[in-house]
Amino acid sequence: MAPILEIRSVVKRFGGVAAVSGVSLSLEPGRIYGLIGPNGSGKTTLFNCITGVDQADEGEIIFKGRRIDGLKPHRIFHLGMGRTFQVIRVFPELTALENLLVVTTAGYEEARRRAEELLALVKLERLAGEFAGNLSYGQQKLVEFIRVLMTDPEMILLDEPAAGVNRTLLNELLDAVRRLRDQGKTVLLVEHDMKVVMGLCETVFVLDHGEKLAEGAPGVIQADERVIEAYFGR
Amino acid sequence: MKRWFPAALLVLAVGLALYPLQATGYGVRVMLQLFMWIALAQSWNLISGLTGYVSFGHVVFFGTGAYASSILIVTLGWAWPLACLGGGVVAAVLAFLIGWPCLRLKGPYFAIATLGLNEVMRVVASYYEGLTGGGNGLSLPTLHASVEIYYAMGLVAAAVTAVTYVIVTSRFGLRLMTIREDEVAAEAMGIDTLRYKLYAFLLSAAAPGIVGGLSARDQGYIEPLSVFPLIMTITMIVMALFGGKGTIWGPVLGAALLFAFQEVVWARFIYLHQLLFGAIIVGVVLLMPRGILGVLQQKYNLPRTI
Numbered sequence: 001m002a003p004i005l006e007i008r009s010v011v012k013r014f015g016g017v018a019a020v021s022g023v024s025l026s027l028e029p030g031r032i033y034g035l036i037g038p039n040g041s042g043k044t045t046l047f048n049c050i051t052g053v054d055q056a057d058e059g060e061i062i063f064k065g066r067r068i069d070g071l072k073p074h075r076i077f078h079l080g081m082g083r084t085f086q087v088i089r090v091f092p093e094l095t096a097l098e099n100l101l102v103v104t105t106a107g108y109e110e111a112r113r114r115a116e117e118l119l120a121l122v123k124l125e126r127l128a129g130e131f132a133g134n135l136s137y138g139q140q141k142l143v144e145f146i147r148v149l150m151t152d153p154e155m156i157l158l159d160e161p162a163a164g165v166n167r168t169l170l171n172e173l174l175d176a177v178r179r180l181r182d183q184g185k186t187v188l189l190v191e192h193d194m195k196v197v198m199g200l201c202e203t204v205f206v207l208d209h210g211e212k213l214a215e216g217a218p219g220v221i222q223a224d225e226r227v228i229e230a231y232f233g234r
Numbered sequence: 235m236k237r238w239f240p241a242a243l244l245v246l247a248v249g250l251a252l253y254p255l256q257a258t259g260y261g262v263r264v265m266l267q268l269f270m271w272i273a274l275a276q277s278w279n280l281i282s283g284l285t286g287y288v289s290f291g292h293v294v295f296f297g298t299g300a301y302a303s304s305i306l307i308v309t310l311g312w313a314w315p316l317a318c319l320g321g322g323v324v325a326a327v328l329a330f331l332i333g334w335p336c337l338r339l340k341g342p343y344f345a346i347a348t349l350g351l352n353e354v355m356r357v358v359a360s361y362y363e364g365l366t367g368g369g370n371g372l373s374l375p376t377l378h379a380s381v382e383i384y385y386a387m388g389l390v391a392a393a394v395t396a397v398t399y400v401i402v403t404s405r406f407g408l409r410l411m412t413i414r415e416d417e418v419a420a421e422a423m424g425i426d427t428l429r430y431k432l433y434a435f436l437l438s439a440a441a442p443g444i445v446g447g448l449s450a451r452d453q454g455y456i457e458p459l460s461v462f463p464l465i466m467t468i469t470m471i472v473m474a475l476f477g478g479k480g481t482i483w484g485p486v487l488g489a490a491l492l493f494a495f496q497e498v499v500w501a502r503f504i505y506l507h508q509l510l511f512g513a514i515i516v517g518v519v520l521l522m523p524r525g526i527l528g529v530l531q532q533k534y535n536l537p538r539t540i
Contacts, residue, residue, distance in 0.1 A: 051422055077424035089419035091412045102408045103423045111405075147423065 002065070004029040004155060004186050005050070010059035010069075012045050019045040021210040022059070029154070032177065032187045034201030034218070036194075038231055042210040043190045044086055047157055051083050052076045063155070082148035083157040086190070088140045092133025096124060096143050099132050103150040111150070118146040121176065122169075138165045145173065149180075156180065158189040162196045174200055198222065206230070250388060254381045262384050266452065268493050269387035273445045274466070275473035275485035276394040281438035282471070283479035284407060285431055286414030287337065290345040290467060291352035295325040295442035296449070297461035301359055303447025304372050304456055309365070314379070315386065318447030325443025326436045328355075333435040337428060340417075349464075356462040371457030374450065383452045387445065391486075394441045399482050401437075403539060410434050411480070468515075476518050478527030481540055487526060 005027040012020040020042040027033055035043050048054035050061055052073035061069040068076050091099050100115035101108075119125045122142040127135060132143055141164060148156055158177070162170055177187055177200065191197050197204060198218040206214040206221060208230040214221055221227055254262050274296065282288045299321030306317035336347040359366045366372055401407040412420035413427050421427050450456045469492075477488025492514070500507045522529050527540055 053418060053422060072426075073418075073421040074424045074426045077422060083422055085419065085422075089416050089422075091415035091419065093415055094408060094411060098408050101405055102412050102420075102425065105424075108405065151424065 001028050003027055003062075004064060005188075006060075006062040007046070007050065008060040008062070010046065010049055010056045010061060012042075012049050012054060012056050018210050020049065020056075020207075023207065023210070023212050024059075025205055025212070025215075027155075027186055027188060029186050030181060030184045031202050032181050032200055033189070034197040034204040035188060035190045035207065036192075036197055036204060036221075037207035037213070040209075041207040041230075043207055044159060045210075046207070047083065047159055047190065050076075051081060051157060077151075077153075080151075080154040081157065082151065082153035082155070084141075084144045084148055084159055084161065086159040086163075088137070088144060090132040090135075090140045090143050090147070093131055095129050096132050096135065096139075097128040099143055100147055100150050103147055106151075114150060118149055122146055122172065138169055141165055142169070142173070145176075153185070155186045155188070158187065158191075160190055160192065162191055162193045170196070194222075247392070251385075254384055259380060262380050263452075264497060266380065266384045266387045268490065269384070269391040270445050270449055271470065271473060271489040271493050272391040272486050273387070273394050273441045274470040275477070275489040276391070276398055277438045277441045278467075278470045279438075279474045279479055279481075279485045280394070280398060280401070281431075281434045283474060283481075283485070284401070284410040284414065285434050287431060287435075288342075288345045288471075289348045289435075289438070290471075291348035291350070292438070292442060292470060293462060293464070293466040294348070294352040294355050295329065295439040296446035296466065297352070297359070297458075298328050298355055299325045299443030299446030300450035300456050300461040301366055301372070301446075302443070304374055304450045305365055307374055307451070308372060314377070314447075314451045318386070318444050318451065321447030322440045322444035325439045325446070329435045329439030330432065333432050337431040337435060352462055352464065352467070356458045359458040359462070367457075369458065371455055371460075374454050374456075376454065377451070380452060383448050386448050390441055390444050390448070395482065395486060397437065398485075399539070402482055406430075406433075414480070472511075472515050472518065475523070475525055476514065478525030478529075478531070481525070481527045481531065481538070483540055484525050484527040491526075 003026045007023060007025040009022045009024055010020055011018060011022055023046060037043055045054060049056040052071050056069050060067055063079060063081060068079065094102065096119065097115055100118060101111050104111045116125065119128050124139060124142060127139065132140060135143065145161060161173060165173060174196065181187060201218055204216065204218050204221045205212060206227050213230055214224050214227050253265065278289060278292050302324035303317040303321035306312040306320050307314055312320065332351055336344055339347055360369050409425050409430055412425060413431060417427055446461060473488040473492050474485040476492055477486065478484025496507065499510060518525065524532065530536060531540060
């Protein structure tokens with residue numbers, strides 16, 4: 001099948017440091033991908049390049065057959081790519097409901113119905129009118145997750161969705177991600193919790209020092225000597 | 235909103251509409267200036283209270299409107315109401331020209347850019363003597379229209395407040411607030427932040443332009459130093475902060491309280507007045523950065539529509 005997202009030799013430097021140096025990935029639609037690697041390996045920078053928050057210095061990023069490197073983040077979002085952030089970025093002085101409403105350009109009634117559905121999905125309907133900044137860490141994480149779903153994007157990038165979320169909530173979140181996959185969405189997630197990565201992802205990419213170290217099924221990756229070395233040292 | 239509130243507003247509006255019938259000329263002039271400050275503080279609130287982009291040269295739109303309207307009156311012979319609207323249009327066009335590049339700047343850099351713009355426009359007004367009269371200023375034909383200008387100022391103040399209400403209660407307004415809350419996230423969530431900031435900046439420039447024209451018409455004489463004073467920007471910012479930035483009625487309340495304070499204290503102690511005004515600025519920033527309504531809002535969990 002034709003890839004939905006293709007990253008070709010992307011390089012991103014900050015001063016003299018190449019945070020991402022020549023990474024190429026290809027993602028097929030309807031699958032869940034994991035992106036792992038030690039701290040500082042370039043995962044979040046790669047996310048930022050894909051979503052337009054950072055501009056890649058070299059290379060091409062192709063989404064649905066169209067080059068998106070160089071586009072502004074809001075344009076990329078409206079092409080059907082949503083993301084969450086590693087550090088929570090809800091709008092604290094907007095209510096949970098308003099956090100969702102601002103995202104979509106759909107009519108108000110339709111937007112409100114969708115927002116209420118999504119809040120119910122993560123059992124936050126009773127907190128709809130509360131300022132997002134007053135919610136707990138895990139609840140804010142959920143608001144950020146469902147905010148991405150407001151526009152029904154084809155591709156979803158999740159930056160550490162499991163961090164700080166309790167087990168029960170986490171399982172619901174993971175179920176939600178699987179359901180998205182079953183609807184044909186493509187998911188790429190950065191995660192440090194290996195249990196989550198191994199249980200959820202069909203293909204895992206490993207980054208180290210800004211380069212792709214390995215790629216494959218979770219089981220294969222776990223046994224890969226180079227990956228173990230990157231994480232634990234020789 | 236509480237039932238009694240619209241009724242109280244209506245009573246207030248009728249009272250203010252009837253006021254010139256029995257007031258002295260001085261009284262009318264005082265109220266006219268209050269309306270002017272409400273319009274200015276509320277306009278500043280539209281860009282800076284909602285998007286968090288602090289315009290530190292907002293008086294530039296007042297001065298530009300004053301000059302544009304005066305020139306339209308003096309050289310083209312326009313009727314003053316039309317000329318003042320023209321001043322608003324010119325101010326909005328200036329906001330577009332300056333906002334397009336400068337609204338890409340973040341935080342303090344935008345504030346500094348707007349501050350610089352005000353200085354530039356003041357110099358421009360001094361330099362093009364043929365049109366502006368340069369440092370000698372520009373005299374308008376004599377006209378006694380304080381009562382008409384009172385109503386015009388009142389309408390502008392009411393209109394900006396109404397616009398603020400409409401914006402704050404709409405998704406457009408919420409999107410402006412997302413820029414204040416977290417611009418990176420807003421952009422990543424599909425909000426064209428530059429466009430939204432530009433809309434807010436245009437809206438926030440129009441009323442000061444009109445008000446500048448009205449004020450020039452009322453004074454009958456303008457010069458660069460009198461219509462581009464930095465202190466005016468500071469005053470409108472303090473008024474909006476004192477009442478509560480980002481709220482609908484905060485700038486109105488702040489303008490009314492500080493203006494009344496100035497009127498009462500100024501007449502008696504000129505130097506003490508400046509000292510006290512400075513003390514209020516420090517007090518607001520240190521003790522209640524959210525302003526009166528902001529504090530009440532937080533304490534009593536009031537809706538955003540105050």
